[in-house]
Amino acid sequence: MDARTEERTWTVGELAGDLGITTRTLRFYEAEGLITPARAGSNRVYGPREHARMRLILRGRRFGMTLAECREIVDMYTGAESSEQRQLTTLLARLDAIAEDLERRRADLDRTLTEVTDVADQCRNRLTELGLEE
Amino acid sequence: MDARTEERTWTVGELAGDLGITTRTLRFYEAEGLITPARAGSNRVYGPREHARMRLILRGRRFGMTLAECREIVDMYTGAESSEQRQLTTLLARLDAIAEDLERRRADLDRTLTEVTDVADQCRNRLTELGLEE
DNA sequence: CTTGACGTTCACGTTAACGTCAAGCAGGCG
DNA sequence: CGCCTGCTTGACGTTAACGTGAACGTCAAG
Numbered sequence: 001m002d003a004r005t006e007e008r009t010w011t012v013g014e015l016a017g018d019l020g021i022t023t024r025t026l027r028f029y030e031a032e033g034l035i036t037p038a039r040a041g042s043n044r045v046y047g048p049r050e051h052a053r054m055r056l057i058l059r060g061r062r063f064g065m066t067l068a069e070c071r072e073i074v075d076m077y078t079g080a081e082s083s084e085q086r087q088l089t090t091l092l093a094r095l096d097a098i099a100e101d102l103e104r105r106r107a108d109l110d111r112t113l114t115e116v117t118d119v120a121d122q123c124r125n126r127l128t129e130l131g132l133e134e
Numbered sequence: 135m136d137a138r139t140e141e142r143t144w145t146v147g148e149l150a151g152d153l154g155i156t157t158r159t160l161r162f163y164e165a166e167g168l169i170t171p172a173r174a175g176s177n178r179v180y181g182p183r184e185h186a187r188m189r190l191i192l193r194g195r196r197f198g199m200t201l202a203e204c205r206e207i208v209d210m211y212t213g214a215e216s217s218e219q220r221q222l223t224t225l226l227a228r229l230d231a232i233a234e235d236l237e238r239r240r241a242d243l244d245r246t247l248t249e250v251t252d253v254a255d256q257c258r259n260r261l262t263e264l265g266l267e268e
Numbered sequence: 269c270t271t272g273a274c275g276t277t278c279a280c281g282t283t284a285a286c287g288t289c290a291a292g293c294a295g296g297c298g
Numbered sequence: 299c300g301c302c303t304g305c306t307t308g309a310c311g312t313t314a315a316c317g318t319g320a321a322c323g324t325c326a327a328g
Contacts, residue, residue: 013304023305028286042293042306059246062239064198066284077253085264088257095254102247105196109243112193113236119211120229123222130219147274157275162316176276176323200314 010046019054029057034071053078063105073098144180153188163191168205187212197239207232 012023029035030044035053038045046054053074060070076091146157163169164178169187171178180188187208194204210225 011305022287024286024288027307032285044305059242061285062198062242063246064196085261088261088264092254092257092261095250095257099247099250099254102243102250106240106243106247108193108196109236109240112197113233113240116229116233116236120226120233123226123229127219127222127226130222145275156317158316158318161277166315178275195315202314 007047010051012044012046015046015051015054018051019058021058026054029054029067032067032071034067034074141181144185146178146180149180149185149188152185153192155192160188163188163201166201166205168201168208 010018012026016023016026026035026044026046030037034057035046035050037050038047056074056077057067057070060073061067065073072094076094079087079091144152146160150157150160160169160178160180164171168191169180169184171180171184173179190208190211191201191204194207195201199207206228210228213221213225
């Protein structure tokens with residue numbers, strides 16, 4: 001019965017619930033060419049591949065990337081194995097650029113984090129002072 | 135001549151150029167209550183205080199915060215010294231929540247970064263393979 | 269005195285990323 | 299059978315964060 005190729009599938013509603021988004025978002029992303037689920041008749045069928053792809057996209061969104069940027073990256077991921085030498089080279093360049101950007105963001109975030117915790121510490125000190133004065 | 139209180143000032147255009155944004159953005163932020171520059175006649179005059187405030191806001195924006203969130207944070211920063219005990223407590227709670235969020239983002243970013251560098255490494259391996267085969 | 273380069277306010281336009289109906293089909297259930 | 303639930307495709311509405319232009323003031327240079 002070919003049981004080993006039986007992969008889990010999701011409907012729009014299921015996947016949306018699973019990912020914490022709405023069905024509208026899934027359909028919108030499809031219209032924008034970010035995902036291409038299979039069809040059972042007219043109904044969308046999402047497989048594990050689409051599930052992973054969506055998680056990638058959503059992570060991109062969390063980092064403030066536009067949908068176009070998300071698509072670019074996800075396409076690069078999925079096309080990484082099948083690429084020819086020339087494409088691999090340009091892909092590698094893009095990946096390095098992205099990594100560089102991410103490291104900049106990381107440094108930025110670290111600075112912000114220490115600043116925030118510093119202010120929080122000042123608050124704590126001020127509070128203990130106030131507590132001792134009265 | 136009270137020279138020690140002479141602080142550097144900027145016009146809209148200067149500050150915009152300095153921060154890499156447009157004058158429209160500065161005026162918009164003012165209309166939204168994020169900054170309140172002084173005036174020389176009808177012209178806006180920005181001091182070091184506004185400059186720093188803007189850098190804070192822009193950093194918030196880089197992290198994908200909305201202007202409302204930026205305002206909240208910046209207001210908290212500047213109001214940190216003058217606050218009373220009750221306000222300090224709620225302020226501290228907010229700061230801790232923000233720090234927690236930032237740490238989550240940081241972990242997320244780290245995961246992404248390692249993933250990207252992993253894929254890049256796979257690319258490099260694949261490229262050296264291709265180089266050896268021919 | 270006119271020409272630019274800067275500033276001002278007011279107001280409508282734009283884009284991304286969805287939300288929100290509307291109208292209709294398909295299947296299961298009491 | 300009627301109803302409910304969940305799917306479908308449009309199509310229009312919405313919000314944030316500015317862009318863009320109009321219409322005007324002001325000051326220094328030529």
